[in-house]
Amino acid sequence: MKIFLDTADIGEIRQAARWGVLDGVTTNPSLYAKVGGSYDDILREVCSITSGPVSAEVVADDVDGMLEEGRHFATLAPNIVVKVAMSENGLEAISRLAEEGIKTNCTLIFTSNQGLLAAKAGASLISPFVGRLDDINQDGMIVIRELAEIFAIHEIESEVLAASIRNPLHMTQAALAGAHVATLPFKILQQMVHHPLTDKGIVQFKKDWQKARESAAAKA
Ligand code: E4P
Numbered sequence: 001m002k003i004f005l006d007t008a009d010i011g012e013i014r015q016a017a018r019w020g021v022l023d024g025v026t027t028n029p030s031l032y033a034k035v036g037g038s039y040d041d042i043l044r045e046v047c048s049i050t051s052g053p054v055s056a057e058v059v060a061d062d063v064d065g066m067l068e069e070g071r072h073f074a075t076l077a078p079n080i081v082v083k084v085a086m087s088e089n090g091l092e093a094i095s096r097l098a099e100e101g102i103k104t105n106c107t108l109i110f111t112s113n114q115g116l117l118a119a120k121a122g123a124s125l126i127s128p129f130v131g132r133l134d135d136i137n138q139d140g141m142i143v144i145r146e147l148a149e150i151f152a153i154h155e156i157e158s159e160v161l162a163a164s165i166r167n168p169l170h171m172t173q174a175a176l177a178g179a180h181v182a183t184l185p186f187k188i189l190q191q192m193v194h195h196p197l198t199d200k201g202i203v204q205f206k207k208d209w210q211k212a213r214e215s216a217a218a219k220a
Contacts (some may be wrong), residue, residue: 001174001175001179001180001181001182002023002024002052002180002181002182003016003021003022003023003181003182003183003184003189004022004023004024004025004026004052004053004055004161004181004182004183004184005022005024005025005026005183005184005185005186005189006025006026006027006031006163006165006183006184006185007025007027007031007185007186008027008031008032008034008035008042008046009034009035009186010035010042010045010046010049012186013025013046013049013050014049015186016186016189017049017050019193021189022049022050022052023050023052023181024050024052024053024054024055024079024181024183025046025050025052025053025054025055025183026054026055026083026105026127026161026163026183027042027043027046027054027055027056027057027083028055028057028083028107029057029059039056040076043056043073043076043077043080044076044077047076047077047078047079047080048077050079051079052079053079053080053081053103053105053125054077054079054080054081055080055081055082055083055105055107055125056073056076056080056081056082056083057082057083057084057085057107058070058073058082058083058084058085058093061087061089062089063089063092063093063096066084066089066090066093067093067096067097069082070082070084070093070097070102070104071097071100071102074097074102080103081103081104081105081124081125082097082102082103082104082105083104083105083106083107083127084097084104084105084106084107084123085106085107085108086106086107086108086109086114086117086118090106091117091118091121092121094106094118094121094122094123095121095122097122098121098122098123099122103124103125104122104123104124104125105123105124105125105126105127105161106118106121106123106125106126106127107127107129107163108127108129109126109127109128109129109143110128110129110132110133110143111143112143112146112147112150115128115143115147115150115160116147116150118158119151119156119158123158124157124158124159125158125159125161125181126147126158126159126160126161127161127162127163127183128140128143128144128147128160128161128162128163129163129164130143130144130162130163130164130165130166130170130174131164131165131166131170132164133164134166140164141170141173141174141177144160144162144173144174144177144178144179145177145178147160148160148177148178148179148180149178152178159180159181160178160179160180160181161179161180161181161182161183162174162177162179162181162182162183163182163183165182165183165184165185165188166188167188167191168188168191168192170182170184170188171184171188171192
C-alpha cells in the first residue's frame with residue numbers, strides 16, 4: 001500500500017521524504033488554510049520534494065471553473081493530480097480532464113457507487129473518507145473493502161485511496177481491506193513509528209552497551 005501524507009506543511013513532507021516512506025501527498029482547501037501563502041508555490045515545492053502524485057483541489061462548482069482550475073494546477077508540475085469533489089459537475093470535469101490526459105483524484109466519496117462512477121468517469125484515484133463515515137457511526141472501512149473488491153473483479157485501473165485517516169489502526173485496516181493508497185496526517189505517521197516497548201528497548205540497549213563498555217574499560 002502506498003503512503004501519502006495528507007498535509008500542505010512543507011516541513012512535515014520533507015521529514016516523511018527523509019524517512020523514505022513518502023509515496024505522494026494530498027492537499028485540500030482546509031489543509032492549505034492551515035499554512036497559508038501561495039497555493040501554487042506550495043504545490044510547486046511539494047512536487048519538488050516528491051515525484052509521487054500530489055493532489056491539488058479545485059473549489060469551483062461549475063464545470064468550466066473546475067476545468068480552468070484543474071488545467072492551471074496541471075501546468076505547475078508533471079506529478080500534479082487534480083482533486084475534484086464528487087458531484088454531477090465533478091464527474092463531467094473528471095471525464096473532460098481525463099480526455100486531456102490530466103489525472104484526477106475524486107474526493108468526498110462516501111459510497112461504493114460514488115467510487116464506481118468516479119472510476120468510470122476516468123479518475124485515477126478514488127478517495128473514500130473513512131474517518132468522516134466513522135464519525136457518523138458508519139463503518140468507513142466497508143467502502144474501502146467494497147471498492148477494492150469491485151476494482152479487482154472488474155479489472156478497473158483506478159486506485160482506492162483511503163482518506164480521512166484518523167488513527168494508526170485505520171492504516172492497518174485500510175491495508176488489510178485492500179486500499180492501494182492511504183493518506184494520513186503526519187502525526188499518525190509518527191504514531192505508526194513508535195511503540196512503548198520499542199522506545200523502552202532502545203533506551204535499555206543503550207544503557208547495557210554503556211555498562212559493558214565501562215566494565216571492559218575497567219578490566220583493561
Ligand atoms: C484527503 O484527501 C482528504 O481531504 C482528507 O483525508 C480529509 O480528512 P479529514 O476528514 O480528517 O478532514
